[in-house]
Amino acid sequence: MAKKKNGWGKKQRAVIVAGVRTPFVKAFGKFLKLDTIDLSDIAVKSLLERTDLSHDEIDSIVWGGVIFPSLAPNIAREIALDLKLPASVEGMTCTRACASGLQAVTLAAAAIERGEADVVIAGGSDSTSNAPLNLPQKVVHALAPLAFGKAATPGDYLGVLAQMMPITDILPKMPKIAERTTGEVMGESAERMAKRNEISREDQDEFAARSHHRAAEAIASGRFDDEVTPVESPEGWVYADNIVRGDTSVEKLAKLRPVFAKDGTVTAGNASPLTDGAAAVLLMSEEKARALGYKPLAAFKSWSYVGVDPSDQLLIGPALAMPKALDRAGMELKDVSLVDMHEAFAAQVLSVTKALASKGFAEVRLGKSKPVGEIDDAIFNVHGGSLSIGHPFGATGARMVTTMANELSRTGAETALLGICAAGGLGAAAVLEAV
Amino acid sequence: MTDLLLENENARKLVKTLGLPIPVPEKLARSKGPYEERPLDEKTVLVCGVGGLQATLAQILTKAGAYPLVVGTSDAVLEPFVGPGEAWARPPRRVEPGQAPEGERVDAIVFDGTGLETPDDLHQLYVFMSPWIRRLNRSGRVVVIGRPAGDAKKPVRAAARAGLEGFTRSLAKEIGANGSTANSVFVQEGADERLDSVLRFLLSPRSAYISCQPFHVTKLAKGEEAPETHVLGGKVALVTGAARGIGEATAELLAFEGAHVVCLDRPADDAPCSKVAQRIGGSTLLIDITDIDAPERIAGELKDRFGGVDIVVHNAGVTRDKTLARMSPEQWDMAVDINLGAVIRITDRLLSDEVLRSGGRVICLSSVSGIAGNRGQTNYSAGKAGIVGFVGALAPKVAKKGITVNAIAPGFIETRLTDAMPVAIREVARRMAAVGQGGKPEDVGQAITFLATPGAVGLTGETLRVCGGALVGA
Numbered sequence: 033m034a035k036k037k038n039g040w041g042k043k044q045r046a047v048i049v050a051g052v053r054t055p056f057v058k059a060f061g062k063f064l065k066l067d068t069i070d071l072s073d074i075a076v077k078s079l080l081e082r083t084d085l086s087h088d089e090i091d092s093i094v095w096g097g098v099i100f101p102s103l104a105p106n107i108a109r110e111i112a113l114d115l116k117l118p119a120s121v122e123g124m125t126c127t128r129a130c131a132s133g134l135q136a137v138t139l140a141a142a143a144i145e146r147g148e149a150d151v152v153i154a155g156g157s158d159s160t161s162n163a164p165l166n167l168p169q170k171v172v173h174a175l176a177p178l179a180f181g182k183a184a185t186p187g188d189y190l191g192v193l194a195q196m197m198p199i200t201d202i203l204p205k206m207p208k209i210a211e212r213t214t215g216e217v218m219g220e221s222a223e224r225m226a227k228r229n230e231i232s233r234e235d236q237d238e239f240a241a242r243s244h245h246r247a248a249e250a251i252a253s254g255r256f257d258d259e260v261t262p263v264e265s266p267e268g269w270v271y272a273d274n275i276v277r278g279d280t281s282v283e284k285l286a287k288l289r290p291v292f293a294k295d296g297t298v299t300a301g302n303a304s305p306l307t308d309g310a311a312a313v314l315l316m317s318e319e320k321a322r323a324l325g326y327k328p329l330a331a332f333k334s335w336s337y338v339g340v341d342p343s344d345q346l347l348i349g350p351a352l353a354m355p356k357a358l359d360r361a362g363m364e365l366k367d368v369s370l371v372d373m374h375e376a377f378a379a380q381v382l383s384v385t386k387a388l389a390s391k392g393f394a395e396v397r398l399g400k401s402k403p404v405g406e407i408d409d410a411i412f413n414v415h416g417g418s419l420s421i422g423h424p425f426g427a428t429g430a431r432m433v434t435t436m437a438n439e440l441s442r443t444g445a446e447t448a449l450l451g452i453c454a455a456g457g458l459g460a461a462a463v464l465e466a467v
Numbered sequence: 468m469t470d471l472l473l474e475n476e477n478a479r480k481l482v483k484t485l486g487l488p489i490p491v492p493e494k495l496a497r498s499k500g501p502y503e504e505r506p507l508d509e510k511t512v513l514v515c516g517v518g519g520l521q522a523t524l525a526q527i528l529t530k531a532g533a534y535p536l537v538v539g540t541s542d543a544v545l546e547p548f549v550g551p552g553e554a555w556a557r558p559p560r561r562v563e564p565g566q567a568p569e570g571e572r573v574d575a576i577v578f579d580g581t582g583l584e585t586p587d588d589l590h591q592l593y594v595f596m597s598p599w600i601r602r603l604n605r606s607g608r609v610v611v612i613g614r615p616a617g618d619a620k621k622p623v624r625a626a627a628r629a630g631l632e633g634f635t636r637s638l639a640k641e642i643g644a645n646g647s648t649a650n651s652v653f654v655q656e657g658a659d660e661r662l663d664s665v666l667r668f669l670l671s672p673r674s675a676y677i678s679c680q681p682f683h684v685t686k687l688a689k690g691e692e693a694p695e696t697h698v699l700g701g702k703v704a705l706v707t708g709a710a711r712g713i714g715e716a717t718a719e720l721l722a723f724e725g726a727h728v729v730c731l732d733r734p735a736d737d738a739p740c741s742k743v744a745q746r747i748g749g750s751t752l753l754i755d756i757t758d759i760d761a762p763e764r765i766a767g768e769l770k771d772r773f774g775g776v777d778i779v780v781h782n783a784g785v786t787r788d789k790t791l792a793r794m795s796p797e798q799w800d801m802a803v804d805i806n807l808g809a810v811i812r813i814t815d816r817l818l819s820d821e822v823l824r825s826g827g828r829v830i831c832l833s834s835v836s837g838i839a840g841n842r843g844q845t846n847y848s849a850g851k852a853g854i855v856g857f858v859g860a861l862a863p864k865v866a867k868k869g870i871t872v873n874a875i876a877p878g879f880i881e882t883r884l885t886d887a888m889p890v891a892i893r894e895v896a897r898r899m900a901a902v903g904q905g906g907k908p909e910d911v912g913q914a915i916t917f918l919a920t921p922g923a924v925g926l927t928g929e930t931l932r933v934c935g936g937a938l939v940g941a
Contacts, residue, residue, distance in 0.1 A: 225556070341504060341505075344504075392551055396526070
């Protein structure tokens with residue numbers, strides 16, 4: 033095994049060399065038998081194959097996720113072990129809710145720029161299909177003495193049974209995407225945002241239809257071939273994202289019933305679906321990439337993470353994070369060539385774009401005299417987004433980085449602005465530049 | 468003694484089903500927990516009037532979480548509300564003057580009367596507000612804002628301005644049965660931004676038992692940055708008579724907001740006083756405030772142990788009731804000295820020794836019965852009315868150090884003292900309030916805490932009644 037040079041403290045630029053993801057598949061479907069680690073293994077294995085990277089060059093893996101396998105939560109390390117990478121490839125796993133994938137990638141970039149590493153694989157994954165059902169704490173407390181204690185007598189078992197009444201107390205809790213502090217389901221938050229920002233059902237459906245049309249076009253044109261790897265599941269081969277509906281229309285979407293409020297506007301059609309999938313990104317120091325003969329796709333100009341009050345507008349974070357990332361990059365919205373925003377809900381995306389275009393928002397919330405700006409439809413989520421492609425929580429950030437890095441490289445565009453909202457009132461953003 | 472008509476569901480039901488001619492008081496909405504970022508979250512506030520405060524009100528209300536419902540004849544009135552509405556996602560809506568659309572209800576009404584010129588303009592009060600009074604939700608709020616009559620150069624303008632106060636007082640009595648309150652705020656030209664915390668307080672449930680009152684917001688005292696939450700973080704507060712009742716409730720609320728509270732009471736009240744201090748993470752100071760060396764010792768302890776004090780709440784007080792003819796000299800002296808003499812001596816000492824830091828707050832307890840007069844309380848009333856004179860005269864002297872000095876005059880507050888009153892008198896006293904019930908110690912505590920905040924810098928030299936809009940005492 034090649035000995036690594038000690039580059040600690042060396043200033044170097046981190047570049048994105050390549051990215052690969054699994055198809056994104058509707059939860060409880062074709063990836064049912066593949067858990068989050070299996071999906072991650074597949075994405076990273078394909079990334080290594082496609083880039084022909086010598087395993088000895090890899091310093092570490094950084095992985096993001098939201099729902100972790102309770103017996104092996106450090107997915108990054110499990111990937112390295114599953115793929116029989118050198119034992120020296122260390123791994124860490126992080127979470128920042130739906131921004132976890134971007135978090136993993138920026139952690140990798142930061143490590144490289146600090147000279148801590150030269151070659152890092154970063155990404156994220158989630159398998160909602162394999163979310164653990166949690167037993168109520170009452171059951172755990174009753175059973176633990178039997179499980180971890182000394183051999184039990186029949187009397188002990190009776191005692192445990194006695195603690196389990198009434199039966200409704202011991203049924204597993206159904207997992208739901210609800211805020212721990214407010215108890216509000218995320219769809220309800222989106223519903224409130226739609227109302228408060230006056231986002232109409234029509235606008236939401238129109239945005240959702242557009243997302244599907246653009247994603248379908250990208251798939252049909254082969255645009256995603258470079259970044260999506262076919263997966264063999266026990267149910268057969270899966271070649272492409274299976275949530276995208278190229279034939280949907282505003283009229284079809286308009287027929288769906290609101291899910292979170294009787295007179296609401298948020299439907300299954302304009303909300304991102306539960307999804308299984310994984311995405312991996314290869315980052316290197318620029319020097320290393322060139323030395324190994326790779327052509328870097330893009331680099332980070334800046335990134336930012338923010339928090340807002342989750343009981344106010346849970347998913348408005350990007351409206352604060354994106355201007356902050358632009359400021360750090362020394363840029364204005366009008367200067368960026370592409371904008372890619374995570375589409376948790378059409379209502380959330382449109383609330384954020386409305387805030388960015390608002391003078392009042394800029395003055396009061398950002399301390400700026402001019403609005404951040406309107407986003408030109410032609411450069412905005414050019415290949416669709418989470419509404420159509422799907423949203424495996426931890427994978428989405430890495431998917432966006434990959435798609436935008438490829439887009440910069442392919443089109444000659446200069447910069448891309450990313451924005452992601454996340455549970456807990458978090459917002460994330462990054463500015464990528466072509467290399 | 469609990470108020471049966473308020474606390475006992477069966478009694479409430481019985482009175483209602485039998486149709487007895489007894490008004491059943493409305494349970495007042497009260498705030499739980501510390502100051503919130505959005506005290507008016509999800510509330511709808513009707514904004515109307517004839518003044519230039521729209522932009523200020525738009526900022527204050529949307530930031531506090533309220534939806535503005537603006538009265539006007541064209542969408543131009545929405546203009547100042549659009550930007551702040553977008554910033555906080557609280558879009559404004561417009562309604563025509565003189566009518567309330569079917570099904571529309573509001574949690575509060577804010578009338579901007581800063582543009583009143585002549586008594587004819589008072590007609591706007593009627594036009595804008597009359598259709599909405601029945602649409603005001605329970606525990607609703609009416610705040611009428613104007614300029615001080617005393618600042619008006621023309622007598623006719625002063626007349627119009629002063630009219631607002633009378634209007635508000637009467638309206639308060641009309642909406643009290645609903646648990647709603649009405650207050651007027653007279654803001655000096657140039658002090659508009661100081662309205663922020665005043666409105667956040669008056670429109671929120673923290674002012675549940677304050678009604679019929681005029682507030683005078685001035686530029687007098689020098690201000691500092693005013694936080695919206697954890698409003699007393701890093702402050703040291705002294706509360707006298709902290710062992711129980713209003714003092715205890717106040718100490719608790721001050722601690723909620725981040726103040727370190729020094730709980731002072733007589734050495735004999737060691738046990739209850741320490742208990743309060745312990746519960747709220749404060750300190751205990753056992754001193755009899757009438758002792759000759761009390762001011763010196765209090766100043767010394769505050770200086771040595773805490774490096775000074777930011778908030779002083781003179782809550783300790785006594786009654787020694789007797790008609791003047793029957794009163795002993797000791798009874799007279801004791802009531803006047805504790806209620807007034809000690810307050811002045813301690814305040815003077817804290818000021819002269821510079822123990823009270825700049826930006827400080829002095830809050831003295833007066834009393835509605837002290838102001839209004841009460842048979843058998845000549846001594847008490849002399850003391851409590853003296854407080855009103857004291858804060859009014861001291862306020863301008865310390866204003867440039869950013870110190871404010873105010874008094875709180877509680878009305879009928881359910882405490883140990885009122886429990887001891889004869890049933891009939893107690894019952895009458897409760898129902899004399901516009902809101903038809905007695906207040907709670909926490910209501911007084913909330914008012915004191917508000918006056919203690921940096922945001923309340925616009926209020927100084929005032930005597931604020933916490934009386935639920937009581938009939939007596941004006």
